[in-house]
Amino acid sequence: xxxxxxxxxxxxxxxxxxxxxxxxxxxxxxxxxxxxxxxxxxxxxxxxxxxxxxxxxxxxxxxxxxxxxxxxxxxxxxxxxxxxxxxxxxxxxxxxxxxxxxx
Amino acid sequence: xxxxxxxxxxxxxxxxxxxxxxxxxxxxxxxxxxxxxxxxxxxxxxxxxxxxxxxxxxxxxxxxxxxxxxxxxxxxxxxxxxxxxxxxxxxxxxxxxxxxxxxxxxxxxxxxxx
Amino acid sequence: xxxxxxxxxxxxxxxxxxxxxxxxxxxxxxxxxxxxxxxxxxxxxxxxxxxxxxxxxxxxxxxxxxxxxxxxxxxxxxxxxxxxxxxxxxxxxxxxxxxxxxxxxxxxxxxxxxxxxxxxxxxxxxxxxxxxxxxxxxxxxxxxxxxxxxxxxxxxxxxxxxxxxxxxxxxxxxxxxxxxxxxxxxxxxxxxxxxxxxxxxxxxxxxxxxxxxxxxxxxxxxxxxxxxxxxxxxxxxxxxxxxxxxxxxxxxxxxxxxxxxxxxxxxxxxxxxxxxxxxxxxxxxxxxxxxxxxxxxxxxxxxxxxxxxxxxxxxxxxxxxxxxxxxxxxxxxxxxxxxxxxxxxxxxxxxxxxxxxxxxxxxxxxxxxxxxxxxxxxxxxxxxxxxxxxxxxxxxxxxxxxxxxxxxxxxxxxxxxxxxxxxxxxxxxxxxxxxxxxxxxxxxxxxxxxxxxxxxxxxxxxxxxxxxxxxxxxxxxxxxxxxxxxx
Numbered sequence: 001x002x003x004x005x006x007x008x009x010x011x012x013x014x015x016x017x018x019x020x021x022x023x024x025x026x027x028x029x030x031x032x033x034x035x036x037x038x039x040x041x042x043x044x045x046x047x048x049x050x051x052x053x054x055x056x057x058x059x060x061x062x063x064x065x066x067x068x069x070x071x072x073x074x075x076x077x078x079x080x081x082x083x084x085x086x087x088x089x090x091x092x093x094x095x096x097x098x099x100x101x102x103x
Numbered sequence: 104x105x106x107x108x109x110x111x112x113x114x115x116x117x118x119x120x121x122x123x124x125x126x127x128x129x130x131x132x133x134x135x136x137x138x139x140x141x142x143x144x145x146x147x148x149x150x151x152x153x154x155x156x157x158x159x160x161x162x163x164x165x166x167x168x169x170x171x172x173x174x175x176x177x178x179x180x181x182x183x184x185x186x187x188x189x190x191x192x193x194x195x196x197x198x199x200x201x202x203x204x205x206x207x208x209x210x211x212x213x214x215x216x217x
Numbered sequence: 218x219x220x221x222x223x224x225x226x227x228x229x230x231x232x233x234x235x236x237x238x239x240x241x242x243x244x245x246x247x248x249x250x251x252x253x254x255x256x257x258x259x260x261x262x263x264x265x266x267x268x269x270x271x272x273x274x275x276x277x278x279x280x281x282x283x284x285x286x287x288x289x290x291x292x293x294x295x296x297x298x299x300x301x302x303x304x305x306x307x308x309x310x311x312x313x314x315x316x317x318x319x320x321x322x323x324x325x326x327x328x329x330x331x332x333x334x335x336x337x338x339x340x341x342x343x344x345x346x347x348x349x350x351x352x353x354x355x356x357x358x359x360x361x362x363x364x365x366x367x368x369x370x371x372x373x374x375x376x377x378x379x380x381x382x383x384x385x386x387x388x389x390x391x392x393x394x395x396x397x398x399x400x401x402x403x404x405x406x407x408x409x410x411x412x413x414x415x416x417x418x419x420x421x422x423x424x425x426x427x428x429x430x431x432x433x434x435x436x437x438x439x440x441x442x443x444x445x446x447x448x449x450x451x452x453x454x455x456x457x458x459x460x461x462x463x464x465x466x467x468x469x470x471x472x473x474x475x476x477x478x479x480x481x482x483x484x485x486x487x488x489x490x491x492x493x494x495x496x497x498x499x500x501x502x503x504x505x506x507x508x509x510x511x512x513x514x515x516x517x518x519x520x521x522x523x524x525x526x527x528x529x530x531x532x533x534x535x536x537x538x539x540x541x542x543x544x545x546x547x548x549x550x551x552x553x554x555x556x557x558x559x560x561x562x563x564x565x566x567x568x569x570x571x572x573x574x575x576x577x578x579x580x581x582x583x584x585x586x587x588x589x590x591x592x593x594x595x596x597x598x599x600x601x602x603x604x605x606x607x608x609x610x611x612x613x614x615x616x617x618x619x620x621x622x623x624x625x626x627x628x629x630x631x632x633x634x635x636x637x638x639x640x641x642x643x644x645x646x647x648x649x650x651x652x653x654x655x656x657x658x659x660x661x662x663x664x665x666x667x668x669x670x671x672x673x674x675x676x677x678x679x680x681x682x683x684x685x686x687x688x689x690x691x692x693x694x695x696x697x698x699x700x701x702x703x704x
Contacts, residue, residue: 074217077216077217078213078216079213079214079215079216080209080210080213081130081209082122082123082209085121085122086122089118089122
């Protein structure tokens with residue numbers, strides 16, 4: 001592995017974060033000029049108003065978890081002990097199948 | 104041979120009780136049945152028909168050829184002691200849970216979820 | 218073999234503390250501190266001994282192997298033992314001011330827990346492993362329900378039923394193996410199992426692996442873990458997520474790689490590692506409670522370690538060892554600093570937390586922990602995760618893509634927790650206890666500073682971690698182990 005590998009990766013990381021910082025500054029300047037009213041944004045065939053430009057992170061998070069059905073995993077952990085031990089037995093059957101094939 | 108089948112039946116009854124019954128005390132009983140089945144299996148591994156107990160007396164100073172295996176007996180003694188303390192602690196927790204939730208049905212004791 | 222004598226030291230202190238604690242309850246913490254300092258001294262002496270000799274062993278009572286119980290230390294054991302004793306000392310130091318109840322059985326139970334974990338690490342006999350596993354488990358059942366709230370009792374009884382199911386499955390597996398081989402010594406069993414085949418032995422090995430996997434927290438067996446970490450006191454959560462996890466991980470790796478070496482079952486950790494990484498990361502993103510988020514994150518990081526060990530290549534094993542070491546220090550740092558935050562805010566729900574003027578030590582140590590967990594360069598998590606990525610790439614490139622996706626979700630929940638606790642501004646409520654947040658007392662500062670220093674050390678100079686892992690792997694030799702013990 002060596003030490004040189006780590007230092008090259010750190011330098012690449014700093015380089016990319018500098019590039020992304022410059023892109024962020026350019027985008028912020030564009031957003032400020034839209035808010036001033038000096039330029040317009042066209043999307044989906046019509047003009048967008050300034051308050052629709054920034055999606056707040058909480059609604060983005062909620063939409064993403066609904067689309068990918070991540071809330072179902074949270075609902076499965078319902079708190080009953082019987083279902084929890086049922087999973088343990090399913091896992092034990094998986095281990096038994098694996099070890100019997102490999103041994 | 105029939106002792107082995109009996110011990111495995113006890114183990115299966117124990118696991119079935121922990122899975123399906125709703126009362127906490129029945130689950131603790133199922134845990135106790137499960138561990139007792141394992142103890143019975145362990146003792147019957149070292150058993151030979153018509154051999155003597157592994158105790159050194161005046162007549163049998165060198166009994167290693169015709170005595171029952173003493174190692175599983177030591178394992179089972181240790182395990183029985185551990186099992187007593189776990190059961191005692193489980194019953195203490197049951198009393199405290201009953202004082203706070205006022206029910207012994209495990210489907211209703213679900214304040215931690217997610 | 219000096220470090221074995223730290224187990225009687227812990228047990229004697231556990232017996233003395235309740236007697237002393239009747240009259241003066243503040244002496245209990247000092248006795249526990251002295252016991253952990255003595256154990257650190259003993260472990261350091263054994264490290265110097267192992268660097269000379271290779272493997273150090275001792276037969277209890279003078280009975281020769283395979284008839285007696287063997288106590289063995291080699292490179293892997295001494296690494297795990299040193300991390301456990303250091304974390305035990307730091308936790309005792311932190312609990313002096315954290316635990317407000319005057320009952321002195323907390324320190325007694327903590328000493329028994331550390332004695333049990335050290336016993337798991339030192340032993341060379343399979344039934345001895347069962348006994349020490351039970352000792353550690355019973356004290357952790359009692360420590361979970363220490364605070365006597367409703368959630369603590371509920372999680373205590375659920376943990377008790379699942380935990381004793383796990384150790385009983387382990388005992389069932391040992392009884393089958395005793396029937397097949399006739400011995401209980403690890404070296405002797407490894408020697409005898411190399412020539413055997415059969416379905417019965419496969420069943421026995423899978424029962425043993427199931428029992429140990431429940432205690433670690435791999436995914437279909439993880440169901441007790443979030444409840445226990447949420448409702449136990451914060452220093453206990455810290456020691457569960459670091460010392461207990463590492464000791465049981467050591468037990469399962471020792472059994473798979475030394476005793477069951479001829480059965481090639483190292484690949485069973487790949488499937489459970491993949492499931493744990495994904496489920497842990499996704500569920501941690503959806504939580505509102507700070508300690509539950511850290512608990513699911515713990516499941517995810519143990520999935521990384523299991524996957525890295527399961528591959529079986531040299532680079533994977535180095536990555537797994539290094540990440541196991543790092544994750545112990547990072548998780549305990551995060552639990553300690555969130556403990557101070559929760560104690561002062563009065564709640565652990567992140568939606569109700571508002572930003573006040575925090576002490577810079579608290580804010581920056583939490584930030585260092587979050588950066589290490591996410592894998593930012595110059596912190597310790599990056600070094601170990603880079604080695605795991607390279608090991609995955611050489612084995613199967615699809616696994617590296619999957620690891621990258623899970624790391625992206627890791628960064629998401631890391632910064633979510635930091636933002637919700639420290640960065641949202643609001644006004645100060647009148648019933649908040651502000652002095653603990655603004656001036657952190659000295660016994661809280663020492664653990665935070667020490668752990669943050671270790672995280673930065675392994676990040677800026679990763680060659681220390683790689684050297685330690687190299688030494689452990691070069692010391693790990695099955696033929697030498699068997700020949701040294703059996704003579």
